[in-house]
Amino acid sequence: MKATVNIGLLGLGNVGTGVLNILTHNADLLCRRTGKKLMVRKILVKDLSKQRGLKMPGIHLTDRADDILDDADIHIVVEAMGGEFPAYDYIKKALKNKKFVVTANKEVVSKHKKEFFELAKKNKVDIYFEASVGGGIPLIRSLKVGYAANKIQTLYGILNGTSNYILTQIEEKQEEFDDALNDAKKMGFAEADPTMDISGLDTAYKLTILAAVAFKMDITVNDLSYEGIQDISLKDIVYAKELGYRIKLLAIAHLLDKEEINFRIHPTMILLDHPLAAVRNELNAVFLVGDAVGESMLSGKGAGASPTGSAIVSDIIDIAFDTKIGRFYDTQGKAHVSIEGVDDPLYINKRNLEDELHQPSLVNICDIYSQFYLRLAISDSPGALARITTVFGENEVSISKILQKNTVGLDAEVVVITYHTKEEYLRKSVQVLTTLSVVKHVYSVIHVGF
Amino acid sequence: MKATVNIGLLGLGNVGTGVLNILTHNADLLCRRTGKKLMVRKILVKDLSKQRGLKMPGIHLTDRADDILDDADIHIVVEAMGGEFPAYDYIKKALKNKKFVVTANKEVVSKHKKEFFELAKKNKVDIYFEASVGGGIPLIRSLKVGYAANKIQTLYGILNGTSNYILTQIEEKQEEFDDALNDAKKMGFAEADPTMDISGLDTAYKLTILAAVAFKMDITVNDLSYEGIQDISLKDIVYAKELGYRIKLLAIAHLLDKEEINFRIHPTMILLDHPLAAVRNELNAVFLVGDAVGESMLSGKGAGASPTGSAIVSDIIDIAFDTKIGRFYDTQGKAHVSIEGVDDPLYINKRNLEDELHQPSLVNICDIYSQFYLRLAISDSPGALARITTVFGENEVSISKILQKNTVGLDAEVVVITYHTKEEYLRKSVQVLTTLSVVKHVYSVIHVGF
Numbered sequence: 024m025k026a027t028v029n030i031g032l033l034g035l036g037n038v039g040t041g042v043l044n045i046l047t048h049n050a051d052l053l054c055r056r057t058g059k060k061l062m063v064r065k066i067l068v069k070d071l072s073k074q075r076g077l078k079m080p081g082i083h084l085t086d087r088a089d090d091i092l093d094d095a096d097i098h099i100v101v102e103a104m105g106g107e108f109p110a111y112d113y114i115k116k117a118l119k120n121k122k123f124v125v126t127a128n129k130e131v132v133s134k135h136k137k138e139f140f141e142l143a144k145k146n147k148v149d150i151y152f153e154a155s156v157g158g159g160i161p162l163i164r165s166l167k168v169g170y171a172a173n174k175i176q177t178l179y180g181i182l183n184g185t186s187n188y189i190l191t192q193i194e195e196k197q198e199e200f201d202d203a204l205n206d207a208k209k210m211g212f213a214e215a216d217p218t219m220d221i222s223g224l225d226t227a228y229k230l231t232i233l234a235a236v237a238f239k240m241d242i243t244v245n246d247l248s249y250e251g252i253q254d255i256s257l258k259d260i261v262y263a264k265e266l267g268y269r270i271k272l273l274a275i276a277h278l279l280d281k282e283e284i285n286f287r288i289h290p291t292m293i294l295l296d297h298p299l300a301a302v303r304n305e306l307n308a309v310f311l312v313g314d315a316v317g318e319s320m321l322s323g324k325g326a327g328a329s330p331t332g333s334a335i336v337s338d339i340i341d342i343a344f345d346t347k348i349g350r351f352y353d354t355q356g357k358a359h360v361s362i363e364g365v366d367d368p369l370y371i372n373k374r375n376l377e378d379e380l381h382q383p384s385l386v387n388i389c390d391i392y393s394q395f396y397l398r399l400a401i402s403d404s405p406g407a408l409a410r411i412t413t414v415f416g417e418n419e420v421s422i423s424k425i426l427q428k429n430t431v432g433l434d435a436e437v438v439v440i441t442y443h444t445k446e447e448y449l450r451k452s453v454q455v456l457t458t459l460s461v462v463k464h465v466y467s468v469i470h471v472g473f
Numbered sequence: 474m475k476a477t478v479n480i481g482l483l484g485l486g487n488v489g490t491g492v493l494n495i496l497t498h499n500a501d502l503l504c505r506r507t508g509k510k511l512m513v514r515k516i517l518v519k520d521l522s523k524q525r526g527l528k529m530p531g532i533h534l535t536d537r538a539d540d541i542l543d544d545a546d547i548h549i550v551v552e553a554m555g556g557e558f559p560a561y562d563y564i565k566k567a568l569k570n571k572k573f574v575v576t577a578n579k580e581v582v583s584k585h586k587k588e589f590f591e592l593a594k595k596n597k598v599d600i601y602f603e604a605s606v607g608g609g610i611p612l613i614r615s616l617k618v619g620y621a622a623n624k625i626q627t628l629y630g631i632l633n634g635t636s637n638y639i640l641t642q643i644e645e646k647q648e649e650f651d652d653a654l655n656d657a658k659k660m661g662f663a664e665a666d667p668t669m670d671i672s673g674l675d676t677a678y679k680l681t682i683l684a685a686v687a688f689k690m691d692i693t694v695n696d697l698s699y700e701g702i703q704d705i706s707l708k709d710i711v712y713a714k715e716l717g718y719r720i721k722l723l724a725i726a727h728l729l730d731k732e733e734i735n736f737r738i739h740p741t742m743i744l745l746d747h748p749l750a751a752v753r754n755e756l757n758a759v760f761l762v763g764d765a766v767g768e769s770m771l772s773g774k775g776a777g778a779s780p781t782g783s784a785i786v787s788d789i790i791d792i793a794f795d796t797k798i799g800r801f802y803d804t805q806g807k808a809h810v811s812i813e814g815v816d817d818p819l820y821i822n823k824r825n826l827e828d829e830l831h832q833p834s835l836v837n838i839c840d841i842y843s844q845f846y847l848r849l850a851i852s853d854s855p856g857a858l859a860r861i862t863t864v865f866g867e868n869e870v871s872i873s874k875i876l877q878k879n880t881v882g883l884d885a886e887v888v889v890i891t892y893h894t895k896e897e898y899l900r901k902s903v904q905v906l907t908t909l910s911v912v913k914h915v916y917s918v919i920h921v922g923f
Contacts (some may be wrong), residue, residue: 045622045765055689055829056621153619159766161611161619168794169603169611171506172495172786239505298772301751315495315783316609319773322748323766333765336622344618379505 027060028343031091031122033067033113034104035075038127038154041332042101043077046339053336057343061336065091067104092116099342101335102126111135118142118150125338127154127331133228137241137380151338156182156229157307159330160323161337166236173313175237179472180274182229184305184325185220186252188212190270190290191304194260200253212305212326223251223272223288230274230286234383237311238276241380242286248388249288259398259467262428262438266396268292269300270469277391285386292396292471389447394423394471396440399456400463403435407461411437414459418452420444434463440471477510478793481541481572483517483563484554485525488577488604491782492551493527496789503786507793511786515541517554542566549792551785552576561585568592568600575788577604577781583678587691587830601788606632606679607757609780610773611787616686623763625687629922630724632679634755634775635670636702638662640720640740641754644710650703662755662776673701673722673738680724680736684833687761688726691830692736698838699738709848709917712878712888716846718742719750720919727841735836742846742921839897844873844921846890849906850913853885857911861887864909868902870894884913890921 030046032039046053046061053061065083067090083090091097092113100117102124104110110131117124118139126132132139132152139150153163157180166175181187185207192203204221207213219225227244234240252272263270273291278284293300298320302308307325312318324330401407408425415422424440441449449468456462480496482489496503496511503511515533517540533540541547542563550567552574554560560581567574568589576582582589582602589600603613607630616625631637635657642653654671657663669675677694684690702722713720723741728734743750748770752758757775762768774780851857858875865872874890891899899918906912 041765049622049624049764052624053622159763160769161615164619165611165615168791169614169787170783171790172499172503172783174499174502296751298751301746301748313609313783314499315491315779315786317774317777317780319610319771321769321771323769327767329765330767333620333622333763336765337619340621341618 026058027062028057028099028339029062029064029097030099030101030339031065031067031094031097032063033088033091033100033102033110035066035068036103037328038105038331038335039066039101039103040077041328042103042335045329045332045336053340057340059343061339061343064097065094067091088113088116092120092122097122099123099125099339101339102128102131103335104128105130107131107134114139114150115142118146118148121146121148123148123342124150125154125335125342126150126152127335128152129155129225129228129232133231133244136232136235140380149342151341152232153338154331154334156232157309157321158184158323158325158327159333160307160309160321160325161334162309162321163232163236164337164341165321166233170237170311170313170316170319173315174278175276175311175313176278177312178233178237178274178276178309179299179311180226180230180233180309181271181299181302181307182274182309182325183220183223183226183272184307185213185217186223186226186272187302187307188305189221190252190255190260190272193255193257194264194269197257197261199257200255221251221253223249226272226274226288230276230288233274233309234276234286235380238278238284238383239380240284240383242383242385246385247286247288250290252290254467255290255469256467259396259469262398262426263292263396263469264295266292266440267295268471269295271299271302273299273472279386281384283384283386285388285391287388287391289470292469293473297473389445389450391446392443393446393449394441394443395449396438396467396469396471397453398466399437399439400431400434400466401437402461402463403430403433404461407435408437410459410461411439411456414455415439415441415452418455419448420452476508477512478507478549478789479512479514479547480549480551480789481515481517481544481547482513483538483541483550483552483560485516485518486553487778488555488781488785489516489551489553490527491778492553492785495779495782495786503790507790509793511789511793514547515544517541538563542570542572547572549573549575549789551789552578552581553785554578555580557581557584564589564600565592568596568598571596571598573598573792574600575604575785575792576600576602577785578602579605579675579678579682583681583694586682586685590830599792601791602682603788604781604784606682607759607771608634608773608775608777609783610757610759610771610775611784612759612771613682613686614787614791615771616683620687620761620763620766620769623765624728625726625761625763626728627762628683628687628724628726628759629749629761630676630680630683630759631721631749631752631757632724632759632775633670633673633676633722634757635663635667636673636676636722637752637757638755639671640702640705640710640722643705643707644714644719647707647711649707650705671701671703673699676722676724676738680726680738683724683759684726684736685830688728688734688833689830690734690833692833692835696835697736697738700740702740704917705740705919706917709846709919712848713742713846713919714745716742716890717745718921719745721749721752723749723922729836731834733834733836735838735841737838737841739920742919743923747923839895839900841896842893843896843899844891844893845899846888846917846919846921847903848916849887849889850881850884850916851887852911852913853880853883854911857885858887860909860911861889861906864905865889865891865902868905869898870902
């Protein structure tokens with residue numbers, strides 16, 4: 024007889040259904056791979072009376088979370104609800120009750136990871152969150168083990184499928200931001216309220232999780248600067264392409280000298296032949312440079328029921344792999360004999376737990392050097408350009424290129440590409456530029472990277 | 474006091490030195506991540522008298538393998554010699570002596586994996602081989618866990634850096650094969666005898682390893698057809714590009730209906746906007762389609778001391794993660810108390826061991842449907858083209874495009890692109906074509922894929 028792993032699922036929306044489908048559809052395969060039956064026993068739903076048309080023999084639906092969290096026979100709690108509350112409380116209770124937790128919830132992991140990790144360690148269980156960043160891409164576990172021989176020097180991520188879809192559509196359909204956003208909503212790649220995605224906040228949550236895994240650093244979204252894609256226009260994307268670049272919303276972690284590090288999120292113009300430039304539509308990717316492995320990239324679908332479900336089930340598999348060695352405990356702290364377990368007080372799962380997160384020495388984005396693209400409207404008059412270049416010069420910003428684009432009435436549209444300069448200097452220049460009478464408008468300021 | 478993991482290294486060439494450098498250079502980082510000291514204690518070298526200029530405090534060099542294999546204090550044996558023998562014997566002895574084994578050796582893993590897996594299982598240890606395919610890319614462990622929720626439907630790999638470098642150089646420098654091969658040798662991307670790389674055999678070894686990990690299938694290089702890049706000419710690469718394709722040497726695993734599967738390796742024309750087309754020079758990549766995750770790709774450096782070392786050390790880390798739970802045994806089968814271990818007879822490492830490989834139902838390449846590109850010289854005479862198209866028609870091969878390229882003297886160079894056709898029919902057509910007087914030469918027959 025095969026041992027079983029009993030799963031309690033919190034939430035049966037898009038993600039929960041995805042998990043259930045994979046566990047049902049690939050049950051035989053998963054049993055062969057893990058040597059165990061992975062069984063969903065209970066599901067927390069909001070409305071018990073709702074008709075769901077799901078094939079779920081032997082699964083108990085409940086609208087009380089404690090039916091799952093207090094059930095000594097549930098080994099793994101899968102949190103598939105999203106949002107900070109009540110997910111936070113449920114995860115805490117599950118860990119306290121010595122259940123392994125799997126979650127796809129970037130917000131709750133980002134905000135409470137340290138507490139979760141400590142609670143898991145104390146209770147000799149784990150919290151897994153592969154699905155919280157990069158959907159189905161095996162990113163978290165690659166950073167935890169696959170790349171773990173390396174000091175990661177740089178990490179660039181396209182981590183928000185909605186933003187990447189919109190940017191791709193603007194370029195490919197030559198449409199404006201609002202139209203692309205509407206397309207994304209119609210295609211199911213953007214929510215009715217897309218603020219969290221397009222503002223960069225979603226990406227910021229994810230970068231804090233990668234900071235914990237790749238750099239063992241404990242940061243929150245308040246420790247990094249983030250900027251979204253709201254102000255990117257078709258024109259910028261067209262001009263970028265003329266200059267040999269494509270605009271992507273990048274999460275960036277860059278290790279500097281003396282163990283200082285900078286985390287930031289902003290639209291970035293990247294060279295067209297860079298592998299990240301080829302990551303289209305809703306796909307996500309992480310490109311990293313390790314001191315041993317060199318450049319490496321992982322890509323795939325960053326969202327959706329199936330890819331997210333794939334990541335969640337991979338976490339369940341990871342937990343199931345270890346059940347023979349006594350890693351399941353009931354609420355009294357005794358090992359479940361049904362899982363062939365033995366109580367092992369020495370067990371600390373260094374494989375997964377980030378139990379030694381430290382506070383990094385953060386460098387503010389203002390002190391980072393980048394190239395910049397600026398698009399301005401200036402008065403089409405003699406001397407206007409000289410005024411502008413003087414402002415840059417006075418603020419220690421060197422200019423690589425100035426391109427006069429269109430002339431509309433008395434205004435000229437000008438694109439400026441700077442050399443590497445401190446962000447602080449660039450910001451100061453822009454501040455001064457906006458006060459000049461010859462500058463009608465600063466439309467956009469975009470980072471230019473590799 | 475931190476527990477230590479004692480490593481015995483077999484071989485101190487390129488790869489062995491890479492491993493040693495990472496373990497030395499990132500010692501603190503690795504100790505923080507694993508909670509243990511990862512120490513190389515003994516190294517097997519050919520020539521003890523050779524001056525090496527390596528910083529190796531406390532490391533014992535030996536020219537007798539048994540000094541390592543019989544040492545009860547060595548926990549992990551890293552085989553970094555390459556080749557089938559004596560690696561095969563050393564790995565077997567290490568497993569029998571209950572040592573964990575880490576190897577980068579695709580040939581020995583490909584040929585003897587089943588025996589190794591069974592021996593490891595019997596002795597309650599593991600054999601790890603992340604470095605044997607795709608260099609530093611965390612490919613093996615992604616297939617074992619990260620993508621394990623999926624039935625993998627298709628897998629395409631660029632697995633030989635030498636071949637990919639040569640193909641890239643032919644295109645970018647517009648040079649012929651032999652010149653690109655010489656460049657590759659100069660750059661250290663090709664061996665003095667490059668046969669194993671450019672013939673496809675190296676890729677074939679690697680595909681049999683992926684077959685075990687991704688599909689749990691036990692195949693050898695004799696179970697698949699492989700073809701290398703020796704016959705690819707600059708002209709084919711130029712014409713491919715004109716048609717919107719790039720030629721890559723692909724390892725292909727394709728799951729068909731009724732659980733049948735086809736494994737093959739051949740140069741393939743892939744669409745320029747496919748992510749694999751952007752994998753340049755010595756880089757490797759695997760693109761896969763899983764039933765849950767959809768399309769996903771992993772890429773990075775497929776060879777070299779540091780990337781290979783990165784993969785080997787990731788395997789060492791993986792083993793080290795579990796040492797608190799008693800996974801080290803001495804030669805008498807007793808756990809090493811120095812590693813805080815407890816003897817655990819229940820332990821079977823399903824995470825890593827492929828202990829249930831099965832014989833797949835293989836489909837011969839002749840029964841696979843593909844599109845094809847052919848380049849021929851035919852006599853520049855009326856009716857010649859008609860003769861050729863008739864041959865294709867008689868053999869059930871439909872033609873998508875015929876392009877007349879150059880005329881040299883009395884001969885015309887013609888490129889033919891077929892629709893999807895059974896390989897058998899295509900081969901038969903080519904056989905007949907070569908007998909026609911109007912056909913002067915069949916220069917190339919190349920698969921055209923996605």
